[in-house]
Amino acid sequence: MFFFNIVKQQDSYLREPRKIKLNEDLFIKIAADDMEAFHELFSITEKTIYAFALSILKNHDDALDVVQETYLKIRASAHLYKPLGKPMAWIFTITRNLSISNLRSRNRFADVQLDEIENDHSFSYIANNEDKLVLQAAFKILNDQEREIILLHAISDFKHYEIAKTLGIPLSTELSKYHRGLKKLRKYLLEQEVL
């Protein structure tokens, strides 16, 4: 019964990738301080933005800070948004710039050490140890772009070409980094007997 509950709880976290279909009109409404529109944007994009920030910062608290700052920036500049057909690209740009700024301000350009990740209590919210190890392995083994691509692919319903377009890289590069990243991750997890 306990085992069944754990499995059921895990399945409740596992959902279909988020459908991120943003209507650019949302920004017009947000510019007019329409909180419903802002909430809609928040609910659609929050986890994706968090995953993206986390892939850069490798720290849950810093990622949450950046997510919060991202939404505040959106509210402050929604009236300046020019509809170019890629609203998520703009949000990712804000998130990336804020993450880099965050890293600079904390003088943390250097990679976070493995021990730091493994002892990071900020990931204690992850119920399943295996999931936690996989996430930590992703931070340890993958380079920044591989991690961004794999996390975005895992958390959102972005297609490969959409990720490539959003990150501003060629599709072939995106695909090769995605497959190479997964391969590296699998190999590492097998070595660690996680899999």
Place this chain on the structure above:
Amino acid sequence: MKKMDIESSLQRAIEQAPSIDFHVLANKPVIKMSDHDFITKQPIQEKNQNLKKLLVVYTCCLFSLVFFTGWLIQYKVPDSVIALDVNPSIELVTNKHDQILLVKALNDDAKKIIAGKEFKNNDLFNTVDVLINSMISQGYLNTDKNIIMVSVENKDPQKGESLSLILGDEIRKDLSSKNISPRILRQVYSENKEISALAKQYGTSSGNIKLINEIISSDKNFSIKTLSNMPVKDLLAISKEKAVDLHRIIKFDDENIVEGSQKPNYIDKLYTKPKEYGKDDDISKNRKDHVYNNDVDNSSGALNISEDNINDHNRIKDSVHDGDADGDSGILNISKDDINDYSSLRDSVHDSDGGKESGNLNEIDDDDSGSQETQNDK
């Protein structure tokens, strides 16, 4: 663990992360930005970038094409065709900047003038200097042979006129410096395909053909083929003889050019009809007698020179001069079959005329009327 399992694991880990409180976020005071900063600056859309790149490439191509076309029109497209006729006939094709695109020898004499010289992209006036000096050094121009016809073909008559004037001055200067007083004829005309084709066919310049056409229009007995081998000096003499008004096509810097033209003796033989010799003056009588004496089989007084065998007009002219030293010749008939070699022609003239009056060298026509045309012209 399969690929999807790893992604599922990552997804679960992310989904379990605590979210930020939306109400806190919504209630935070925000100052609206007046302009994008480096954080919110929108990425330039890839499509726009590609479009811009395409636009830049297209614009570059367009500019290159425009510049190339402009350069081509300015420097590589023929603008003027200038012909210098003495007897060497040389055609010069120039661009808008009066640079030489092509120098073409229209006859054998001209080939000697331009042999071994490179004129491409040279200045027109320098080229004319070189050509004139070459004509002087090779004896085509001297104090006696001092008539040059400058013909300019240009779409713009004004440009053609000014170019012909400048060239005339240039030639005059060149020749004056060599103590030769030039007599310059100028022609300006637009392109005429018919004239150009005739010029090409007879190996002379369009200007010369125009001059020849004027002569032929007054006397149909001449043919282009015959006249095209003559120097300008002799053509002028014929036009004087035939009272052809060349002013319609030619501008004479010196009105005495035509008046002062001395008719070479051989010209009489080319166009004078035998019947004219029938008058009972002493000279014509003598000539008639002389012709009869020499013309064994008949009384033909015509000059018949096979054009196929006349390859060098000057040589023919010389030969006639040699054979007819007093200029009072009778009728020279040379049959096509008999003239296989110019040397034999010259010899035959010498032999038959003995440096006095040339008679009929060989038998030809049965009729008495004679002809001023060559056999081929017939």
